[in-house]
Amino acid sequence: MSALEQLKMHLQKGQVYRRDDLVKWSRSVDRHLHALLKEGVLQKLSQGVYYYPKNSVFGQTPPEEETLVRSFLKDDRFLLTSPNLYNALGVGTTQLYNQRTVYNHKRHGKFKLGNRVFDFQMKHHFPEKLTPEFLLVDLAGNLDRLAEDQQQVKNNVLSKAGNMNKTELRQTLNQYGNGKAKRLLAPVLT
Structure with missing residues (x-):
């Protein structure tokens, strides 16, 4: 299993992640972030803040405001x-x-x-x-x-x-x- 696949295993749909959160699961966090963004697994919300979207019958849902703010503020x-x-x-x-x-x-x-x-x-x-x-x-x-x-x-x-x-x-x-x-x-x- 590749390092990128191992990182994906730690990610949960509907969660917001800071770049710093991913460092514990990846030695090449910037390269992995670039790959995850390119694949559409993560969406960039702001500098250093990313979202793993959930899917619904209407398409991808935005992050919950409280989850987003909690992650942004740490x-x-x-x-x-x-x-x-x-x-x-x-x-x-x-x-x-x-x-x-x-x-x-x-x-x-x-x-x-x-x-x-x-x-x-x-x-x-x-x-x-x-x-x-x-x-x-x-x-x-x-x-x-x-x-x-x-x-x-x-x-x-x-x-x-x-x-x-x-x-x-x-x-x-x-x-x-x-x-x-x-x-x-x-x-x-x-």
Whole structure:
């Protein structure tokens, strides 16, 4: 069995690999990567990031966003979010955005991974999972980035904040809110 075939045995469909991940299975990683790309076994997503596509009845599926981001960051500590998630709060946001935000501890800036652009934002603190309280605090801190009528959304955010669990919201605001969010929501929580 060739070294390339041995490397292929370690690869799993649907997984994202960094070049560094493959070094443990190959002595000629660059040559093998070139061969795997040429064969269509792997797809290059970004500099040093590759995907082994899964097949479905509709063709090849793209990598799962969490798998892609985890491999890119080499870290599990991140929170993947989108302005689209604000729509679930019922505060008047209805736009659909082709934007993904990744709160993390390592990277800052916009990075294209495959055919998707991710906005990586370094933050010291963010929750492990999304909650309605975090989404409201995040929305309050990012009102100026929205396409909707900001004054109307702001009024709806204040109304929504008044109807939420004040203790949870206050704790979330103190832990994760930026200055804009704190200035907007603090008066409602006193």
